[in-house]
Amino acid sequence: xxxxxxxxxxxxxxxxxxxxxxxxxxxxxxxxxxxxxxxxxxxxxxxxxxxxxxxxxxxxxxxxxxxxxxxxxxxx
Numbered sequence: 815x816x817x818x819x820x821x822x823x824x825x826x827x828x829x830x831x832x833x834x835x836x837x838x839x840x841x842x843x844x845x846x847x848x849x850x851x852x853x854x855x856x857x858x859x860x861x862x863x864x865x866x867x868x869x870x871x872x873x874x875x876x877x878x879x880x881x882x883x884x885x886x887x888x889x890x
Contacts, residue, residue, distance in 0.1 A: 821863030822888040828861040830879050830886070844878045845871070 831841050838861070842854045850871055859865035867875075876886050 817863060819888075819890065820866065823867065823886075824861040824863045826886060826888050827867075827875060827879075830881055831861075834879055836879075841875075841878065845874055848874050848878070850874050 831838070836844075838854045838857045842852050842857045845852045845857075852871060856865055860867045860871075872886070876883060879886070
């Protein structure tokens with residue numbers, strides 16, 4: 815994935831998370847309960863494009879935030 819796209823994806827995750835009134839801590843806790851070993855710090859890095867997001871993480875983020883893939887991924 816290119817860096818600019820990762821930044822846009824991270825910003826979109828942050829935007830949706832905030833719309834759902836979830837903190838980074840709350841979202842990372844929900845991810846952990848689903849078996850995804852991710853810290854609040856790692857989530858913060860994803861949201862600013864400093865860390866790659868893995869397919870299993872994308873799937874769980876999508877499910878927890880209750881969005882479609884089209885809503886999650888910004889257009890290229």
